[in-house]
Each structure stands twice: as C-alpha cells, then as structure tokens.
Amino acid sequence: MEKENGESFLQDCESTGEPANFNYYYNRLRKLNFIKDLQKTGRDTNDLFCEDILNPNIVEINNNFEQMTIQDLINKLRVEVGRFEQKYVINGEIKKANAAEGIEDLIVEMKETPDVGVALQGERFNTICRGGRKGKFYLRCAASGVGKTRRMVGDACFIAYPCRYDNKSDRWVSTGPCEKVCYIMTEQSIKEIQPMILAYLTGYNEEIFKRGLYGEAEMPRIQKAIQIMKQYANNFEMLEIPDPCSEIMKTEIRSYAIEKGIENFFFDYIFSCPAMLAEYRDIGVREDVALRLFTTTLKNLAKELDVFIMSATQLTLSNEDAQKGGFKDERYIRGSKAINDLSDFSSIMSRPSQDELQALAGFIKNFEYAPTLVTDIFKNRGGCWNMVRVWSYYDAATLRTEDLFVTNPQMKPIDNFQIFSHLVEFNDDINFIRSLNEGDNGTDTNVIETAEIADNSEALIMDISDAFNNEADRNKRLEHKTFDELLGVYE
Numbered sequence: 001m002e003k004e005n006g007e008s009f010l011q012d013c014e015s016t017g018e019p020a021n022f023n024y025y026y027n028r029l030r031k032l033n034f035i036k037d038l039q040k041t042g043r044d045t046n047d048l049f050c051e052d053i054l055n056p057n058i059v060e061i062n063n064n065f066e067q068m069t070i071q072d073l074i075n076k077l078r079v080e081v082g083r084f085e086q087k088y089v090i091n092g093e094i095k096k097a098n099a100a101e102g103i104e105d106l107i108v109e110m111k112e113t114p115d116v117g118v119a120l121q122g123e124r125f126n127t128i129c130r131g132g133r134k135g136k137f138y139l140r141c142a143a144s145g146v147g148k149t150r151r152m153v154g155d156a157c158f159i160a161y162p163c164r165y166d167n168k169s170d171r172w173v174s175t176g177p178c179e180k181v182c183y184i185m186t187e188q189s190i191k192e193i194q195p196m197i198l199a200y201l202t203g204y205n206e207e208i209f210k211r212g213l214y215g216e217a218e219m220p221r222i223q224k225a226i227q228i229m230k231q232y233a234n235n236f237e238m239l240e241i242p243d244p245c246s247e248i249m250k251t252e253i254r255s256y257a258i259e260k261g262i263e264n265f266f267f268d269y270i271f272s273c274p275a276m277l278a279e280y281r282d283i284g285v286r287e288d289v290a291l292r293l294f295t296t297t298l299k300n301l302a303k304e305l306d307v308f309i310m311s312a313t314q315l316t317l318s319n320e321d322a323q324k325g326g327f328k329d330e331r332y333i334r335g336s337k338a339i340n341d342l343s344d345f346s347s348i349m350s351r352p353s354q355d356e357l358q359a360l361a362g363f364i365k366n367f368e369y370a371p372t373l374v375t376d377i378f379k380n381r382g383g384c385w386n387m388v389r390v391w392s393y394y395d396a397a398t399l400r401t402e403d404l405f406v407t408n409p410q411m412k413p414i415d416n417f418q419i420f421s422h423l424v425e426f427n428d429d430i431n432f433i434r435s436l437n438e439g440d441n442g443t444d445t446n447v448i449e450t451a452e453i454a455d456n457s458e459a460l461i462m463d464i465s466d467a468f469n470n471e472a473d474r475n476k477r478l479e480h481k482t483f484d485e486l487l488g489v490y491e
Contacts, residue, residue: 030070048061049065050062115133116130116133118132119132119159120159122390123403124417125392125401127385128380128390128406129345129380132155134263134302135307137309137343139313139340139347140347141313141315141349142349144314147373150196152312153200153399154200157201157399159179159264160180160232161232162176162177162178163228163429164202164203165221171437174429174430178429180235180237180261181235181262181266182237182253182264183239184240184241185241186243195210196399200399200400206398206399207397227436228436234260237262243274243275245276245279246294249267249297253307253309263306266310267311269313270313270335271314272287272291276290276294288335292339295339295343296342313339314334316334325352325374327387327409345380345381348375349374349376350373350376351374352391357370363404370393371393372394372395373392373393373394374392375390377390387409388407388408389407389409389411391403391405391406391407
C-alpha cells in the first residue's frame with residue numbers, strides 16, 4: 001500500500017479491472033490450491049500442472065490444465081483409483097456359479113448371521129422390513145407436517161444410543177442397538193436437531209427445551225441425557241447440507257463411511273434444489289429425471305459402501321385425500337415416482353382419518369389411546385410382508401414410536417403376523433445403564449441379572465421383557481386376544 005501510493009493504486013485497479021475475468025482467475029486459483037494440496041500427499045502432479053521447465057511436454061500439460069475444471073481434475077484421480085478397484089476390489093468382480101454351489105455354507109451363514117439389519121423403532125415395522133439392512137436404501141415418505149424429520153431423528157437416536165428414560169418405570173432402560181449413525185439435514189440446523197435428541201433421551205416434551213421451561217426438577221435427568229450423548233459422542237454425527245447434489249453426497253457419505261466407520265445414514269428428504277438441477281443442466285435432463293439420478297446415487301452408495309441409507313420425500317396429498325384416508329402408494333410421491341424404483345423398501349406415513357378412527361373406536365375405548373400414525377408399506381423387496389398397514393402411537397414431542405397392530409389395506413386383521421425380535425449382545429453398555437439408575441432407584445438388579453444369564457437364550461428373552469420392556473403391562477393385556485376383541489367387537 002505504501003509503495004504503490006495506497007488509495008490511488010486501488011482506484012487504478014477499480015478503473016482498469018475487468019469484473020468479467022473474475023470467474024477465470026478465481027477458478028484458476030482454486031485449481032492451483034488443489035494442486036498444492038495434492039502435492040502434500042506425496043503424489044507427483046507434473047502430469048496435471050507442470051512446474052518443471054525442462055519437461056518437454058510442459059506447454060501441452062499446462063494448456064490442458066487451463067482447460068480443465070476442478071471436477072475434471074478430481075475425475076482424473078478417480079480414474080486412477082478405479083484401475084486399482086477393478087484389480088483388487090472383490091465386489092467389482094463378476095461371479096459365476098451353479099445353484100447348488102456353496103449351499104451348505106450358506107445355510108450355516110444364514111443361521112449364524114440372519115439377513116437382518118439394525119433395529120428401527122416399532123417392533124412390527126421392524127419385523128416387516130427386517131431392520132435397517134446394510135447395502136439397502138429405504139424410502140419413508142409423508143406429507144408436510146406429518147413428521148418425516150422427527151421420525152427419522154427418532155430412529156437415528158434409537159440406533160445410536162443404547163438406552164433412554166422410561167416414564168412408566170421411572171428409570172433408564174435399554175433399547176438395544178448401539179451403532180454409529182450420520183444424520184444429514186437440509187432444512188434444519190444442527191441446533192434444531194439437538195433438542196430433539198434430548199427430548200428422545202429424557203422423555204420430556206421438546207417444548208420445555210425450546211421455551212427454556214426446564215428447571216431444577218428436570219435437570220438431573222437432563223444431565224444424565226447429556227452424559228449419554230457424551231458417552232456415545234462418536235455414535236451420532238450430524239451433517240448440514242442446505243443445497244445437496246450427487247457429488248456432495250458421494251464425497252461426504254464416502255468420507256464418513258470410510259474414515260469414521262459409520263454404517264447407518266439418514267438423509268432427511270429428497271427434493272429438487274439449485275445445486276442438483278445445476279449438476280445435470282449440461283445434459284439437459286428434466287427435474288423428475290434429476291431426482292431419479294440423485295436417488296440412484298444414494299442407492300449406489302448404499303450398495304458400494306455396504307451401509308444402510310434411509311431417506312424420504314414429500315407427497316402430493318390433498319386435504320380431501322388426507323381426510324378420506326385409505327391405503328397410499330407410490331402414486332402420491334411428489335416430483336418423480338421413479339424415486340420409488342430405486343428403493344429396497346418404501347412406505348408412506350399419514351395420520352389416521354376420522355373414518356378410520358371411528359372404525360377403531362373399540363380399541364380406543366379399551367386402551368384409552370388411539371393410533372396417531374399409520375404407515376402404508378407398498379414395496380418390500382426381499383420381504384414377505386407387503387401391501388400392509390402398520391398402526392402406531394407416535395409421540396412427536398419425544399420422537400418415540402410404539403406399534404399397535406397390523407392390517408391389510410382394507411383394515412382386516414392379518415392373523416398369521418408374527419413379531420420377530422433378534423437378541424442384542426450385552427456388553428459394557430449394561431454397566432453404563434446401571435450407573436445411570438444408581439442414585440435414582442437404587443441398584444438396577446434386573447439389569448445385573450440379565451447380564452449374568454446372557455449365555456442362556458431362552459432365559460434372556462424372558463428377562464429382557466421384565467428388565468427392559470416398558471410395554472410389558474400392555475402386552476399382558478393383549479395376550480390371547482383376537483383382533484376383533486381388541487377393537488371391542490364381541491359376539
């Protein structure tokens with residue numbers, strides 16, 4: 001500034017500068033910074049941008065560099081990695097076999113490791129989809145305001161944290177899963193998701209956190225919820241991407257899966273946004289095709305990385321459709337019905353209509369609460385249960401879900417439906433849950449007894465019901481009752 005006479009120099013820059021050149025120099029600076037970062041990894045970059053004046057090909061190399069974009073440079077590196085993938089990655093090889101080959105080993109494998117994934121909320125829903133299976137892409141849609149995001153955050157919490165507070169028994173109880181999760185949000189901020197997590201863990205209505213209504217009475221439970229979040233801090237990662245596109249999703253999901261070992265991803269919902277449309281503008285695709293291509297990216301990532309991915313999308317559901325109720329399928333998906341083509345499991349959530357609640361009047365009278373959510377399952381690749389409705393009590397204030405019963409689209413009972421539960425390995429989480437209860441209700445003896453008999457499967461199933469299942473009282477009342485009896489229809 002002193003050498004060039006400060007203010008006069010800036011005025012000269014302003015008068016002689018060409019704003020139209022900004023993008024060229026800005027992008028060139030980005031490319032040069034990319035080259036510098038690549039050099040730090042130890043890779044020779046002279047084939048991309050040559051700084052060796054003795055290299056006979058320097059002019060050609062650098063001319064090519066001027067024409068390339070950042071994406072071109074990255075794609076060149078991907079081609080190199082792709083050669084190694086083709087040579088060394090087993091999943092990329094073509095396999096041939098006859099139907100009988102290895103069948104004995106497969107029988108043993110399926111017995112030892114059944115084709116089920118990490119448990120999601122709702123034991124009936126979880127039975128139908130067999131949990132969040134690795135390598136699969138699930139789609140769970142709903143109209144605006146029904147609770148796509150909150151239900152998804154609740155499932156993420158259910159997977160990430162092995163316990164939560166049970167208001168019925170007034171203690172911290174085990175919920176089973178304890179795996180790493182990455183929740184990817186587009187509309188919410190990280191600070192909006194955190195109170196939801198606290199509500200899920202504590203059982204307190206989220207409003208007390210939003211409005212600052214918690215006080216001395218609530219703080220002990222809140223502090224223990226914070227302790228849980230810190231104990232399992234690596235289990236719940238959050239990523240805020242307001243304007244997602246395929247390339248961003250590939251980069252981030254691969255990074256979290258490979259570097260952090262995360263195997264469960266929730267992407268709040270699929271919609272057309274500027275970055276996505278700009279990504280496919282050069283090939284001139286329509287909006288619905290862009291949505292399909294984006295969904296293909298999520299499906300391919302699930303398969304490539306062997307991870308579970310769940311997402312959602314909006315519905316074109318009019319007030320009239322919502323009020324009349326009934327089974328809903330892919331015809332209601334907004335933007336592109338082809339989104340459903342890529343999923344391994346698809347469902348639509350909605351609130352029960354007045355007519356449907358009237359039909360359930362007997363159930364409501366007997367149990368003093370009504371279903372608040374119905375999930376219509378219309379695609380279940382590899383599953384035996386399809387075109388069924390799961391009726392649930394969903395508490396949006398605490399993000400918790402309790403399944404009640406399953407019917408067909410005509411609201412008729414499914415007599416042969418059987419709930420399957422898969423045992424959870426008990427480890428140090430038991431001691432941690434016990435420490436949460438100490439000082440509140442004394443030593444949690446049920447948890448201790450369950451841990452001691454972990455080798456006895458039949459006894460373990462019984463003890464889980466006693467020690468952890470806050471639905472024990474409800475299950476006893478449901479035992480041996482037919483569907484008609486549940487609805488209060490007696491002869």
